Amino acid sequence: MKANIHPHYRTVVFHDTSANEYFKVGSTIKxxxxxxxxxxxxxxxxxxxxxxxxxxxxxxxxxxxxxxSAARFRQRYAGFMNVKRG
Incomplete structure (x- = not known):
């Protein structure tokens, strides 16, 4: 296996700013x-x-x-759907 080609894997803290929660997860993020x-x-x-x-x-x-939604559509356009064409 070649040396120095793989990213460094380590524990990283991710902070969710909207919920103010912290997660410790293994990651290769820089x-x-x-x-x-x-x-x-x-x-x-x-x-x-x-x-x-x-x-x-x-x-x-x-x-x-x-x-x-489908029921409202059918009710609104019921007259148009019953018209025979042709």
């Missing part, structure tokens, strides 16, 4: 910033969205009722 967490200094990266703040994972996702 960063010059550092943070001290639990008495240990780690490389530090800020992120906007993570599982702590994304609506899909938090359960705050809006769901649209397709049945209601």
């Amino acid at each position: 960063t010059e910033r550092e943070i001290e967490l639990d008495g240990v200094t780690y490389p530090y990266v800020t992120i906007d969205v993570s599982s702590a703040s994304h609506p899909f994972y938090t359960g705050r996702q809006k769901t649209l009722s397709t049945e209601g």
Whole structure:
């Protein structure tokens, strides 16, 4: 195996700024910033969205009722759909 071709794998702290949550994850991301967490200094990266703040994972996702939308469409254009052409 060739030497010095693989990125350096280490524990990195990711900070979700929207939820103010910190995650320690193994990564090869390059960063010059550092943070001290639990008495240990780690490389530090800020992120906007993570599982702590994304609506899909938090359960705050809006769901649209397709049945209601289809029913409103049929009701609105019922007269046009029943017209025979030809």
